[in-house]
Amino acid sequence: MKKTKVAVLGATGMVGQRFLALLENNPYFEVSALCASERSAGKEYREAVSGRWAVEGEIPEKFAEMPVEKCEPGIDAEIVFGALDSSIAEPIEQAFAKEGYAVSSNTRCHRMCEDIPLVIPEVNAGHLEIIEEQKKNRKWGGFIVTNPNCSTIAMVLGLHPLQKAFGLEKISVTTMQALSGAGYPGVSSLDILDNVIPHIGGEEGKMESEPLKIWGELKGGKFENADMKISAHCNRVNVKDGHLETISLSLKKKASLDEVKKALKEFRAEPQELNLPSAPKQPVILMEEENRPQPRLDRMLEKGMASVVGRIREDKIFDYKMLILGHNTIRGAAGCAILNAELLKAKKYI
């Protein structure tokens, strides 16, 4: 198969670097352009990320000498992956979509737009159907597809088997979110060492609203929110990668603990059926050990693309409580955007 040319916007940042590490050997895509701010444009990639390469291993050799370009349409690519600082991403992503590029974005700017899909491929691949409407409404040659916030992805993917089998009535979630989720250089060491920061700007609102759109229905060209209640507390903790979440939930249809575990273990979806290159074989992993999952030990299961669920037990206020772990820059960001693009290719949107 001829590879599709892709560019990474924000290639020098924490998520941009992760994109490159994941795209190095992707069989569908070939990275043809690296873009970032004016501070980096004109430099070789190796120089632009000097002293701040934060992904395991070295900078992939094939990208090290590529020039960093400005984030402007005209670059040689069909798909652009969005990993820009969200304060400046909106007009840039729109300019690319207008000029005919397929934009697979990580940023928050377009997630809640009425005609833009917010997609986790295992959960709501059908929402891609809004793309035709989007192109027509906005008179764009291309389009934008987004993926959710990192902590939302871990929770929604991990709970989707239960939503599908029994329906979710209410969820209470408390997150312990990794430092890489704050970008580079992120949180100051003097703020986070020996500490937990009990606030992440905007995060609780995203966790409470994004799942309603993702689990909602696309009817007559409009998204209808799912009918459930979510309450989130979000905390920053002293862990490099991997968001851990404690979750209590009630189901719409009552189910035994065995039925809940079976639904989680057996869950597979379209990316697995289509055998997409970045799809984990097992998107939801159930751990039975009483002290797992843990970020350092379990975040790289299924190459960082799974939601890892553990410690499921009955709850005295809700029906069940459990832990969910997700790698924030892989499944929670770059990996999800790449899987979205693979799905778009498999479904002939690209």
Ligand code: NAP
């Ligand atoms: P980051 O490390 O701060 O990187 C930001 C990137 O944006 C850099 O490449 C930077 O380029 C570029 N940039 C900044 N200002 C720019 C401008 N005016 N014009 C063009 N490029 C500009 O942030 P990050 O953590 O990678 O996050 C990137 C996006 O993904 C954000 O929207 C974030 O909310 C989202 N996200 C992050 C995570 C995570 O776990 N980190 C998870 C999900 C979603 P220079 O290097 O040249 O300054």
